[in-house]
Amino acid sequence: MNEPAELSPRQKEILAILVHEYITTATPVGSNTIRDAGRMSVSSATIRNELMSLEDAGFIIQPHTSAGRIPTLLGYRLFVEQLMGNVKLPDYEQRTIEHQFYQMGTDIDQWMKLTAAVLARAVDTASFVTPPVAGESRFRHIELISVSESAILLVMVLQDGSIHQEMLATTNSISQDVLSRASNRLNALFEDLDINEIRRFQWPEGFAPQDWEEQVIRHIIDRMSNVNSTAVGRIYHDGLVNVLKQPEFLDIDRFQHVLEIVERRGVLESVLTSILRANGVQVIIGGTGRFGSIDDLSLVLTPYGVQGLASGVLGVMGPTRMPYARAVSTVRYVSGIMSGIVAGLYGDRPQNDAHSAS
């Protein structure tokens, strides 16, 4: 990293070939391989010289003397930002993917599973999808259902279409009639309110609420604030096997980290949440400070949906040695499809409003 100077075009070309080659073969790349792969009209010796400068500049590294070079995180980053080139998904791939969405049912759960599966297969990595939720959820509807003498099922629907269910235990039996009346009352009172407005809620003068009614309200508030803080809902994932198959995870310990990230959810949630407010496809390469624990992993993520109305996150995760071009183009394309679906379901106001108003 002695030189912050610009790389020469030839150096860039060499780096591009090197990264590409390393991504496909997973073995350190030597000067001969580079000469043969690209149709460069220079000798391997010249390439070796350039490799030395690239190593000095911190873009590549030798695992040991007399091995080929492999990209550093910095090298990958340069590759993704400048060298990767055409990132449009080929037409036939587009059609393959689109085709898989055709048979999609109306069930949100299935939809998420399908998307995760499609992504994982298309990029040959692990994949994540979170369902679309509204940034700040407003109350839409509540339903109280008596499931037994001592329990009420509370079903709450928020404006983003997300659904929340809880069981409340009661001391005495409450009839479905009473419950229905109560839910109607709450629906009228709370419709379209946000969490803060509901927090300020007071019972009307002279009205003496039952214990269970207070309990219901408390649950509504708890749940809504919970929703707003976690931001991303359930995380669907698929294709962990694809990651396991990569040679970098021949060493079990490495993969153990991956599994822990996925199973513990903590880190993952915060990363996905941060993407929610981003713009376009984000490529996170290796342990970039912020997300300390992900070290030899890269993420290609994007938000999807309709800004401010309902959005989720989707993307893929693989080793840093990951097919970035394919990943970015696939993720972008799938996100387009998903945004279309969301817009269709929730009404595609944002664009159209501006259009018809002008």
Next chain:
Amino acid sequence: MNEPAELSPRQKEILAILVHEYITTATPVGSNTIRDAGRMSVSSATIRNELMSLEDAGFIIQPHTSAGRIPTLLGYRLFVEQLMGNVKLPDYEQRTIEHQFYQMGTDIDQWMKLTAAVLARAVDTASFVTPPVAGESRFRHIELISVSESAILLVMVLQDGSIHQEMLATTNSISQDVLSRASNRLNALFEDLDINEIRRFQWPEGFAPQDWEEQVIRHIIDRMSNVNSTAVGRIYHDGLVNVLKQPEFLDIDRFQHVLEIVERRGVLESVLTSILRANGVQVIIGGTGRFGSIDDLSLVLTPYGVQGLASGVLGVMGPTRMPYARAVSTVRYVSGIMSGIVAGLYGDRPQNDAHSAS
């Protein structure tokens, strides 16, 4: 397997020690180890003789000449069925587990996650939990909500408390008022009907249903039959890392199978479903024909809940070399807690009915 004859008490004792030892050390067990471990008053040579008969009988095997013995599937089975001994969870372990359930919220999703986590930690294996569902679900309640001009959110609650949500696209906008009236009508018509009764449903004479109304009914039927056929709902799992840590999975390929089983869900679903109708804790050791693909894995599973009202499955999965005693006792204990919770929530009629009626 020459002798179907009974094993002598001493042979059983030796087998018990051997299995126990192998479970804890994960290395083939030799005659000396057995002499030292159990306080047997015979020499290692005698034990060697007995080991030979046990090997003849198919309960143990040598990985190679001059290694210790390890149990075969048959050996494990005998161990679990006859030799395992006391399978009651120690009091302090009970308290640890119970304690973790105290802080449980009312959210079903959280509840399942918690249970999976508790199981995984307590047995140090992977764990599975499915939410409680009724064997044959009856219709309980439907709610139609307009989320945009072109989409309706359909929320259906079944008698077991399970909730199903779908998005329906419509060609023209339908007001929430109309939708509410429609849902009220359907609620009155369908309450407590099962799938077959709903299938036979006809619109009243002279009533001309809208397109979307027919669509709604179709979806209700589709969904209910779907629910009945899959039987187990979502499968929650945790603790895959614990399995990965076991020495038998130092070889990546082995673990790949495990991951595939969990990610593809097919096999798993059918196994769990079959457990749903079983009685008490079931131990599935290795590839027992039925579940071909699970070979070096064992499962300890049990149904929980209230028979005929709402039940689910929970249990653990680990290598065949698994702490069966601990697994069985833990699974049994947790299932007891869960059944209690379910009974509390759904009303513990079965027992009490019989009681009060007599």
Next chain:
DNA sequence: TACTAGCACTCTGTTATCGAGACTGCTAAC
């Protein structure tokens, strides 16, 4: 000055060999 041919050098990964250690199965004696 920019490139290249050639070569000595370094490091890995594989294979072969060897010896220590762990258990066994067998024999013969108790």
Next chain:
DNA sequence: GTTAGCAGTCTCGATAACAGAGTGCTAGTA
């Protein structure tokens, strides 16, 4: 029926030897 003793077998780890890949450097060329 049990046991001590022992030869035989197999694994595992360490060590050495070697082929292969790729480098950095030097000296020569356009």
